[in-house]
Amino acid sequence: MHHRIIAGALALATTAALVGCSAASSDEPAPLVLVTHDSFALSDGILDQFTEETGIPVQVQSSGDAGQLVNTLVLTKDSPLGDVVFGIDNTFASRAVENGVLADYASGDLTSAEDQYLLPEGQGREQLTPIDNGDVCVNVDHEWFAEKGISEPTGLDDLVEPEYKDLLVVEAANSSSPGLAFLLATIAAYGEDGWQDYWTRLIANGTKVAAGWSDAYYVDFSGPSSEGDRPIVVSYASSPPFEVPEGATEAPTGALLDTCFRQTEYAGVIAGTKNEAGAQKLVDFLFSTTVQNDIPEAMYVYPVNAKATLPESFTKFAAIADDPFVVSPADIDANRETWLTEWAAIAQP
Amino acid sequence: MTRARTSPGIVIATVLGVAVPVAFLAVFFAWPVAAMVGRGFADGLGGFGEVFSRPRTIRLIGFTLGQAALASGICVVLGLPVAHVLYRLRFRGRGLLRALVILPFVLPTVVVGVAFRTLLRDTPLDGTFAAILLALVFFNVAVVVRTVGSAWEGLDPRQEDAARVLGASPARVFATITLPRLGPSIAAASSIVFLFCATAFGVVLVLGGTKFGTIETEIYLLTTQFLDLRAASVLSVTQLVIVVALLAVVGRVRGSTQRRVTAARRPRRTDAPAIAAAALITAALAVPVLALVERSLRTSTGYGFDNFALLSGTGSRNALVVPVWVALGNSLGTAVQATVLAVGIGLVASLVLSRSPRSLLARRALGALDGALLLPLGISAVTVGFGFLITLNQPPFDLRSSPILVPIAQALVALPLVVRTVLPVLKSIDPRLRESAAVLGATPWRVLRDVDLSIVARPVLAASGFAFAVALGEFGATSFLARPDRPTLPVVIYRLIGLPGGDNFGMAIAASVVLAVVTVAVIALVERLRVDTVGAF
Numbered sequence: 001m002h003h004r005i006i007a008g009a010l011a012l013a014t015t016a017a018l019v020g021c022s023a024a025s026s027d028e029p030a031p032l033v034l035v036t037h038d039s040f041a042l043s044d045g046i047l048d049q050f051t052e053e054t055g056i057p058v059q060v061q062s063s064g065d066a067g068q069l070v071n072t073l074v075l076t077k078d079s080p081l082g083d084v085v086f087g088i089d090n091t092f093a094s095r096a097v098e099n100g101v102l103a104d105y106a107s108g109d110l111t112s113a114e115d116q117y118l119l120p121e122g123q124g125r126e127q128l129t130p131i132d133n134g135d136v137c138v139n140v141d142h143e144w145f146a147e148k149g150i151s152e153p154t155g156l157d158d159l160v161e162p163e164y165k166d167l168l169v170v171e172a173a174n175s176s177s178p179g180l181a182f183l184l185a186t187i188a189a190y191g192e193d194g195w196q197d198y199w200t201r202l203i204a205n206g207t208k209v210a211a212g213w214s215d216a217y218y219v220d221f222s223g224p225s226s227e228g229d230r231p232i233v234v235s236y237a238s239s240p241p242f243e244v245p246e247g248a249t250e251a252p253t254g255a256l257l258d259t260c261f262r263q264t265e266y267a268g269v270i271a272g273t274k275n276e277a278g279a280q281k282l283v284d285f286l287f288s289t290t291v292q293n294d295i296p297e298a299m300y301v302y303p304v305n306a307k308a309t310l311p312e313s314f315t316k317f318a319a320i321a322d323d324p325f326v327v328s329p330a331d332i333d334a335n336r337e338t339w340l341t342e343w344a345a346i347a348q349p
Numbered sequence: 350m351t352r353a354r355t356s357p358g359i360v361i362a363t364v365l366g367v368a369v370p371v372a373f374l375a376v377f378f379a380w381p382v383a384a385m386v387g388r389g390f391a392d393g394l395g396g397f398g399e400v401f402s403r404p405r406t407i408r409l410i411g412f413t414l415g416q417a418a419l420a421s422g423i424c425v426v427l428g429l430p431v432a433h434v435l436y437r438l439r440f441r442g443r444g445l446l447r448a449l450v451i452l453p454f455v456l457p458t459v460v461v462g463v464a465f466r467t468l469l470r471d472t473p474l475d476g477t478f479a480a481i482l483l484a485l486v487f488f489n490v491a492v493v494v495r496t497v498g499s500a501w502e503g504l505d506p507r508q509e510d511a512a513r514v515l516g517a518s519p520a521r522v523f524a525t526i527t528l529p530r531l532g533p534s535i536a537a538a539s540s541i542v543f544l545f546c547a548t549a550f551g552v553v554l555v556l557g558g559t560k561f562g563t564i565e566t567e568i569y570l571l572t573t574q575f576l577d578l579r580a581a582s583v584l585s586v587t588q589l590v591i592v593v594a595l596l597a598v599v600g601r602v603r604g605s606t607q608r609r610v611t612a613a614r615r616p617r618r619t620d621a622p623a624i625a626a627a628a629l630i631t632a633a634l635a636v637p638v639l640a641l642v643e644r645s646l647r648t649s650t651g652y653g654f655d656n657f658a659l660l661s662g663t664g665s666r667n668a669l670v671v672p673v674w675v676a677l678g679n680s681l682g683t684a685v686q687a688t689v690l691a692v693g694i695g696l697v698a699s700l701v702l703s704r705s706p707r708s709l710l711a712r713r714a715l716g717a718l719d720g721a722l723l724l725p726l727g728i729s730a731v732t733v734g735f736g737f738l739i740t741l742n743q744p745p746f747d748l749r750s751s752p753i754l755v756p757i758a759q760a761l762v763a764l765p766l767v768v769r770t771v772l773p774v775l776k777s778i779d780p781r782l783r784e785s786a787a788v789l790g791a792t793p794w795r796v797l798r799d800v801d802l803s804i805v806a807r808p809v810l811a812a813s814g815f816a817f818a819v820a821l822g823e824f825g826a827t828s829f830l831a832r833p834d835r836p837t838l839p840v841v842i843y844r845l846i847g848l849p850g851g852d853n854f855g856m857a858i859a860a861s862v863v864l865a866v867v868t869v870a871v872i873a874l875v876e877r878l879r880v881d882t883v884g885a886f
Contacts, residue, residue: 033750038828038844041670060834061750063738068573075388075735079742081749095576174570175554211554214459214846218854219466225854227467245649337575 033082381736389582428493455822462555592727695767
């Protein structure tokens with residue numbers, strides 16, 4: 001028995017060492033590795049269409065959230081994890097660009113209709129192609145307000161009013177991506193010197209700070225699929241469609257479109273790829289209507305390609321802000337740590 | 350005294366016995382962590398002064414140590430009566446209860462976090478330090494019950510019986526005879542719980558937010574959000590120093606126990622307090638679990654199995670890449686590989702560590718290996734995970750996209766548990782037993798097989814069940830490394846709970862219940878196997 005154990009341990013150690021080697025030796029072209037975050041999803045067969053068109057298989061490798069994704073790319077710069085990255089958003093774009101992890105390439109299929117999504121010159125316009133976008137907005141529970149006979153808040157200013165005391169739940173800006181987006185919305189709304197005062201009043205008005213989105217939405221929010229008693233929550237503009245019961249004509253919750261911060265996600269070619277031409281084709285493919293039409297149902301966000309078509313659930317119940325709050329990627333990158341430290345001192349004393 | 354001839358086979362086996370665990374730890378732990386920490390010190394060691402001058406750093410360290418010490422103390426106090434009842438007494442349903450107690454330990458932290466917050470939302474405990482403590486205890490009591498229970502089961506009861514007959518009260522018997530003999534296993538269990546609590550991540554974040562930051566949550570924030578590798582490295586080194594210091598202290602406390610395998614006895618009247626306490630503690634552990642079960646059965650119209658029926662699909666609006674059942678299959682496959690790795694390496698390491706060589710140097714070296722095996726529990730999963738990415742990129746360890754990395758990471762976490770379950774038993778074998786076998790003409794291999802391995806067979810089974818459960822529920826490292834097309838069940842649960850949509854939350858809870866049931870079933874099966882092997886002794 002002892003022999004077997006030692007032999008077994010050795011066999012395992014050898015297998016572990018050999019797996020890497022054996023995987024590389026086959027005849028078909030080396031696959032392109034698409035590095036992305038763990039919310040990435042496309043319907044079955046979509047990526048296969050790329051392989052049919054180009055003959056190159058695609059392998060997906062995911063790594064944490066958007067922030068972790070960019071940091072992973074920075075850390076593995078000398079030995080890149082893959083060929084193409086998808087999922088760098090406007091809050092982390094500067095870091096990726098400044099650390100030189102991306103090769104210069106933006107899809108040639110972009111038209112002026114997508115200009116609104118492009119990053120500023122020198123801050124990612126040359127390296128990143130916009131793929132999708134979504135708004136983080138304050139959501140309200142229509143049924144709760146109707147039942148209590150209280151009028152719903154309409155903007156950020158209302159949230160510090162006494163009539164909305166103890167009704168709002170937000171995500172922590174330092175551990176949640178919608179939480180950070182909401183903080184950025186308030187920074188854009190009240191200025192770099194004014195947001196601290198707004199947050200002090202927000203916290204004094206009984207705002208609850210939850211660690212993450214699922215926690216805030218499912219535990220504290222009062223919406224139909226939630227358990228909580230707070231009728232106002234920071235969530236996505238695309239959340240209300242998912243609360244609509246089968247066959248209903250009105251959504252029980254809604255997004256306040258004057259409170260939104262827009263997150264745009266980008267794709268780019270990773271510097272150091274061994275197949276630059278293939279990587280560029282994959283970026284083009286992500287921007288093509290094949291992928292763009294699939295994005296709303298697969299990832300709950302809006303495609304950026306003006307030629308893409310939206311599914312009924314989106315056209316009927318989802319809304320998108322006309323004029324979302326904006327903070328430039330460079331500002332975000334320069335101030336992220338200061339803002340989050342100041343925010344923590346106010347919201348998590 | 351007759352000493353066995355040292356054959357070349359024994360020498361080779363001993364060298365391999367040391368080399369395999371050392372190589373495993375070196376490649377999959379020391380190297381990645383050193384590389385990651387090294388990045389932070391690329392500009393020199395100036396970071397220490399700066400990071401330690403931040404008041405926040407001192408607070409984080411204090412909080413980390415405080416919550417871990419408190420939680421492990423509470424776990425020992427609550428775990429002892431349960432261990433007594435489940436491992437010392439014989440009654441119907443004991444195997445099932447043993448399996449149920451381990452349940453909290455394998456539930457995904459994100460699910461437990463949400464379950465606790467749902468339960469505590471309307472109480473003053475919500476968002477407090479006490480809530481975090483409660484959850485940490487909920488998770489880790491099983492470690493004390495299993496580790497101490499396994500040792501307790503093997504204690505010769507005749508000393509206690511003698512004291513009792515001579516008129517000692519049950520409390521006195523426990524305090525003066527039982528407790529000292531359980532010392533090593535209590536020390537082993539509490540050190541593991543301390544390490545688990547000191548590096549707890551998901552629970553702390555969900556229940557306390559970043560308000561109650563620990564060294565672990567801070568390393569996560571610094572690495573994944575701020576890319577402040579310098580400060581992260583300073584904290585990683587601090588974490589390492591704390592862990593090594595703790596292990597050194599525990600190493601002094603540890604002794605050896607005499608061991609005799611004995612059958613458990615029927616409950617006596619004097620067991621009443623322990624039984625009452627154990628019943629109460631088990632009931633308290635059951636509350637969050639029952640809340641989960643209740644929620645999994647809730648539907649839009651009342652109660653039913655709708656959420657479970659949905660598990661054959663991919664969730665509302667195709668939330669998942671694969672149906673939940675496929676993810677369960679992935680989880681089981683990966684956990685089996687991780688268990689084989691952890692038990693194989695852990696057993697080899699324990700056999701080597703259980704020997705006391707005459708050379709002082711060799712003894713010191715074994716002591717160091719013993720401590721090193723526990724280190725993976727004390728180091729941030731973020732540091733190890735990123736470390737994997739920056740080191741395992743060259744042949745022969747070009748494993749970054751290989752599916753083998755997931756079981757390896759899980760085995761790293763399970764390995765200390767295996768060693769801590771098996772080693773105390775091996776150490777407690779009276780060396781005279783081996784010597785007499787040798788005198789009677791048994792070859793060294795035969796001694797190993799008939800003495801060491803036959804005595805350790807049951808603890809190894811227990812350790813396998815434990816390792817399997819840990820691998821099944823592991824989320825931190827797995828989420829880092831799992832390929833998106835082969836997600837494990839905890840990864841799928843995390844994704845379901847993170848997406849809006851009517852059915853997804855219910856499915857996530859139902860999937861957690863499935864994970865729990867499968868774990869309990871596997872552990873109960875292992876417990877049965879253990880009972881069946883008794884005849885072989």
